[in-house]
Amino acid sequence: MSNSTKYVFVTGGVTSSLGKGIISASLAKLLQSRGFSVTIQKLDPYINVDPGTLNPYEHGECFVTDDGAETDLDLGHYERFLNVPTSQANNVTTGKIYQSVIEKERRGEYLGKTVQIIPHITDEIKERIQILGKKGTHEFVITEIGGTVGDIESLPYIEAVRQLKWELGGNAMFIHLTLVPYLAASGELKTKPTQHSVKTLLEYGVQPDILVCRTEHHLSRELRNKIARFCNVDPDAVIESIDAKSIYEVPMLMKEEKLDDVVLRKLKMPSTVPPDLDNWATFLHKWGNPEKTVRIGLIGKYVELKDSYKSIAESFIHAGSSNQVKIDVRWIHSEKLNDENVGIMLDGLSGILVAPGFGSRGIEGKICAVKHAREYQIPFLGICLGMQCAVIEFARNVLNHKDAHTTEIDQTTKHPVIHIMDNQKNIVNKGGTMRLGAYPCKLSNGSIIKEAYGRTEISERHRHRFEFNNEYIAEFENAGMIASGINPEGGLVEIIELKDHPWFVGVQFHPEYKSTVANPHPIFNAFVKATVRISEPVKS
Ligand code: GLN
Numbered sequence: 001m002s003n004s005t006k007y008v009f010v011t012g013g014v015t016s017s018l019g020k021g022i023i024s025a026s027l028a029k030l031l032q033s034r035g036f037s038v039t040i041q042k043l044d045p046y047i048n049v050d051p052g053t054l055n056p057y058e059h060g061e062c063f064v065t066d067d068g069a070e071t072d073l074d075l076g077h078y079e080r081f082l083n084v085p086t087s088q089a090n091n092v093t094t095g096k097i098y099q100s101v102i103e104k105e106r107r108g109e110y111l112g113k114t115v116q117i118i119p120h121i122t123d124e125i126k127e128r129i130q131i132l133g134k135k136g137t138h139e140f141v142i143t144e145i146g147g148t149v150g151d152i153e154s155l156p157y158i159e160a161v162r163q164l165k166w167e168l169g170g171n172a173m174f175i176h177l178t179l180v181p182y183l184a185a186s187g188e189l190k191t192k193p194t195q196h197s198v199k200t201l202l203e204y205g206v207q208p209d210i211l212v213c214r215t216e217h218h219l220s221r222e223l224r225n226k227i228a229r230f231c232n233v234d235p236d237a238v239i240e241s242i243d244a245k246s247i248y249e250v251p252m253l254m255k256e257e258k259l260d261d262v263v264l265r266k267l268k269m270p271s272t273v274p275p276d277l278d279n280w281a282t283f284l285h286k287w288g289n290p291e292k293t294v295r296i297g298l299i300g301k302y303v304e305l306k307d308s309y310k311s312i313a314e315s316f317i318h319a320g321s322s323n324q325v326k327i328d329v330r331w332i333h334s335e336k337l338n339d340e341n342v343g344i345m346l347d348g349l350s351g352i353l354v355a356p357g358f359g360s361r362g363i364e365g366k367i368c369a370v371k372h373a374r375e376y377q378i379p380f381l382g383i384c385l386g387m388q389c390a391v392i393e394f395a396r397n398v399l400n401h402k403d404a405h406t407t408e409i410d411q412t413t414k415h416p417v418i419h420i421m422d423n424q425k426n427i428v429n430k431g432g433t434m435r436l437g438a439y440p441c442k443l444s445n446g447s448i449i450k451e452a453y454g455r456t457e458i459s460e461r462h463r464h465r466f467e468f469n470n471e472y473i474a475e476f477e478n479a480g481m482i483a484s485g486i487n488p489e490g491g492l493v494e495i496i497e498l499k500d501h502p503w504f505v506g507v508q509f510h511p512e513y514k515s516t517v518a519n520p521h522p523i524f525n526a527f528v529k530a531t532v533r534i535s536e537p538v539k540s
Contacts, residue, residue, distance in 0.1 A: 009173070014148070029277075030255055044146040061309060066087065126160050171267070240253075300334055352373040438462075439489075461510050
C-alpha cells in the first residue's frame with residue numbers, strides 16, 4: 001500500500017489560529033467514515049525538540065501519546081475525532097529535524113558534504129512525512145504544516161512539501177486554509193487577503209488544489225467564482241468554513257461543503273461509499289439537547305488560558321454528551337483559593353476537579369479545594385498533581401501529619417507522602433525524561449474505579465516524576481483512603497479513592513488524553529454521573 005498512500009498537505013495563510021488542526025481532523029473524519037484508514041501529522045516550525053518543556057501559557061497543553069511522545073495539542077484533536085491513537089511520528093518539530101540532521105553529521109553520514117537546509121533539512125522533513133505512509137497501514141496521511149505561509153520559520157517545510165508533491169505526482173495534493181474577512185462598515189466579505197496568501201504560496205512553487213475559507217458569513221456563488229478565478233482552483237474547490245458553535249460541528253459543515261468529495265476526486269480515489277456520520281450526529285444531538293446542567297469547578301493555575309487544559313475541557317464535552325447533561329465548567333484559579341474563601345469560591349459546584357501541574361504556585365489552593373470536596377462530600381476528581389494534592393490533604397488533615405508534602409515542593413518535610421520515583425532521581429535533563437506514555441494498571445474489585453471502567457485491567461498515559469510513597473500505604477488505607485489501582489510491574493499507586501465518600505478519586509495518570517467522541521472516558525463519565533446524582537437542576 002505504501003506506493004499508493006495519498007498525502008494531503010494542509011497550509012495556512014493570512015493569519016494564525018484559523019483552525020488548520022480542526023479542518024485536518026474533520027477531513028480525516030470524513031475520509032475515515034467512508035472506510036479509508038487515515039492518520040494526521042503536525043509539523044511544528046519551532047526549535048524546541050518537543051513542546052514538553054514549554055510553559056502551557058506559550059502553547060497550550062502538552063498532549064502525550066501512548067508511546068510517550070510529548071506533543072502539540074492538535075494531536076489531541078486528531079485522536080478525539082478519529083478515535084485512533086497517534087504516536088511519536090505524528091508530531092515533528094524543527095528542533096527534532098535539526099537534532100537528527102546534526103547527529104547524522106556528527107556520525108559522518110553526509111560523507112564530507114556541506115550540510116545545508118536544501119537538501120539535508122528538507123530531505124529529513126520529507127522522510128518524516130513519509131514514515132507514516134511507509135508503515136503501510138494508512139491510505140491517507142494528512143500533514144498539517146504549522147505557522148502561516150510567509151513565516152521565515154515555515155519556509156523549509158513549504159519547500160520540502162513542494163518537492164514531495166513533485167516526486168509523488170498524483171498521490172499528493174495541497175489544501176490551503178485562509179481567511180475571508182467581513183468588513184462591517186461596508187457590509188462586504190473581502191477576498192484580497194486570500195488572493196495575496198495564494199500568491200505567496202505560488203512564489204514558493206506551490207499551487208493549492210483546494211482553498212478552505214474561514215468566514216463569518218456565507219460565501220456567495222459569485223464570491224467563490226471570484227476566488228477560484230484569481231487563485232487557479234475549481235469553483236467547487238473553494239470550500240466555505242463558516243464559524244461554528246463547536247469544533248465538533250466542523251465535520252458536518254465540511255460534509256455539506258463536500259470537502260471529502262473534492263479531495264477524493266483530485267486524488268483519483270473512489271468516492272462510491274458516502275460518509276457515514278450517524279454516530280457523530282447522535283453525539284452532537286445529545287450534546288446539544290441536555291436534560292440537565294451541572295456545574296463543575298476546574299481548579300488550576302493556568303485557567304487564564306483555557307488551552308492549557310484542552311483535553312480536560314474536551315473530555316467534559318464527551319462525557320456531557322454521553323450523559324446528556326450540559327457541563328458548566330467554572331475555571332477557578334488555585335492561587336486565589338484559601339481556607340477563608342474556599343466555601344464562597346466553590347459554592348454551588350456539583351463536582352470539583354483539581355488539575356495536573358508542576359511546581360509550588362497555587363498548590364495550597366488546590367489542597368484547600370480537595371479538603372472542601374472531601375468534607376462536603378462533593379464528587380471529586382484529582383488528576384496527576386491533583387491526585388497528589390488529595391494525598392497530601394488527607395495526610396495533613398486526617399492522618400494529622402501537619403507538614404506532609406510532596407518532595408517536589410518541600411524536600412525537608414518529615415512526611416514525604418509524595419516523593420520522587422526511584423528511576424527519576426538522577427535525571428538532570430528536563431526534555432522527554434519524565435515517566436511518559438502508557439502503563440498498565442490493575443484495579444481493585446469493589447472500588448469506585450472498577451465500577452467506572454467495568455473491568456480490572458486498564459492502560460493509561462502518564463506524565464510525572466513524583467509518586468505516592470508506598471511506606472504510607474497501610475496508614476492511609478486504615479484511615480479510609482485506599483489505593484484502588486496499582487501498576488502491576490512496580491507496585492506504584494496509580495489511583496486513590498475514599499471509602500466514605502460518594503465519589504472521590506485521584507489518578508496519577510491523565511485520563512483526559514484518551515477521551516474521544518466515540519469513546520468518552522469512563523472516569524469522566526462516572527464523575528459526571530456522580531455530579532448529576534447530587535445536583536439540583538440549575539437553570540442554564
Ligand atoms: N508535578 C507532578 C509530578 O511530576 C505532577 C505532574 C502532572 O500533574 N502532570 O509528579
